[in-house]
Amino acid sequence: MSKIVDYELFEVPPRWLFLRVETSDGLVGWGEPVIEGRSKTVRTAVEELMNNYLLGEDPHHIEDHWQRMYRGGFYRGGPILMSAIAGIDQALWDLKGKHFETPVYDLLGGRARDRVRVYQWIGGDRPAEVGEAAREKVDEGFTALKMNATSEMRSVDTPQSVTDAADRIASVRKAVGPEIDIGVDFHGRVAKPMAKRLASALEPYDPFFIEEPVLPEQNESLPDIAAHTSIPIATGERMFSRWDFKQIFNDGAVDIIQPDLSHAGGITEVKKIASMAEAYDVALAPHCPLGPIALAACVQVDACSHNALIQEQSLNIHYNKGGDVLDYLADPNVFTYEEGYVDLPTDPGLGIEMNVDYIREQAEREVDWHNPVWRHDDGSVAEW
Incomplete structure (x- = not known):
C-alpha cells in the first residue's frame, strides 16, 4: 500500500x-x-x-x-x-x-469538452489606458478580456466617478468591437448604491459580466442589484465552500460563480460546487490569478464540468512581479493559448511537470507580498 x-x-x-x-x-x-x-x-x-x-x-x-x-x-x-x-x-x-x-478529469467522469476558453486581464488596480491594451490582447488571439471597473470608491460617490468607469469600458468596447467579451470586476470596492448606478451606466457596452458587485458579506443585496440590470452577475472568489454558496443559489440572482481552486477546498470541493451550480442553471468560471498548479487544477475541473463557461488565468497579470505562470513549468507549452482557448492536458494527474530546480532556486528569494491598503480623501480605509 x-x-x-x-x-x-x-x-x-x-x-x-x-x-x-x-x-x-x-x-x-x-x-x-x-x-x-x-x-x-x-x-x-x-x-x-x-x-x-x-x-x-x-x-x-x-x-x-x-x-x-x-x-x-x-x-x-x-x-x-x-x-x-x-x-x-x-x-x-x-x-x-x-x-x-490518466488525467484527473478522467477520474472525475471524463471530459465534457475538448478545450477550455480563457480570458486575459487588461489594466491594473487603477485601470487606465485600457483601450490600447485590449486591442493588443485581441491581436494575440484572446476573445475575452477582464478589467477592473474603478479604483477606490466612496459608498455614494460623484456622477463623475460613474462617468469615468463607463468611459473606460466604452474605450475597450470601441477598440475591440462587439465580438469580444469584456468582464468588468467591481472587486468588492463598490457599495450597493453605487453598484446599481454603475451597472446601469455600463449596460450600453454589454459587459460579459459584472464581478463581485458587492462584497460577499453583502450578498443579500445581489437580488436587488440583479433587478436593476440585465448584465450577468458573477461572484464567489471570496467564498470557500459549498455551504457559502447555498444562499446565492437559492436567491437566484447570480449567473456565474467563481470559486477559487486554491481557496475553496480544492478539486474535491469545487467539483461539488460546480454540480450544485448546474442544478440552478448557473455557469462556472473559476477564479485563478495564481500560479501554474492552481491553473492546472482549474482546467481539470473545467474539463469535466458541463457548466464551465470560461477560465481566468494570470499570464502577464499586473500582480506578477518577479515570476509568472510559465516560469515554473518544465514544459510551458502545456498552457499554449490558441483562438482564446487552452487545450486539455493529456499527461497524468494535473497534467503539468514542475521545474523543481527552478522552484528551489526561487524559494531562496525573499517573498513578502501584501495587497496595498487604500484610503479615501478623508483618511478612512477604502476597499482595495
Missing part, C-alpha cells in the same frame, strides 16, 4: 506557495495552497494538516482525507483552512492521476 512519506513547501515569487507531496512508491504530487498576502499563515495551516492527518496515510482516500481535514477540527471553514485543504487536495489528485496514469 502506498503511503505519504514526506512533503515540502516552497514560497516563491510573485506571491505563491507550492506544496510537494511524496509517496512511498516514489510518486510526487503538487498543490498550490495559498491566500494572496497570507502565504506564511497558510503555510502553517498546511503543516498542521499534513502532520496531523496525512503523513503515513494512503493518498488514494481523497474524499475521506478531505472530510477529516474539514470536519476533524471543531472550528472549520474560512480562507486559511480552506486554502490549506485546497492545496493538499490538489496534490492528492495529482498523485492519484499519476498512479492510474
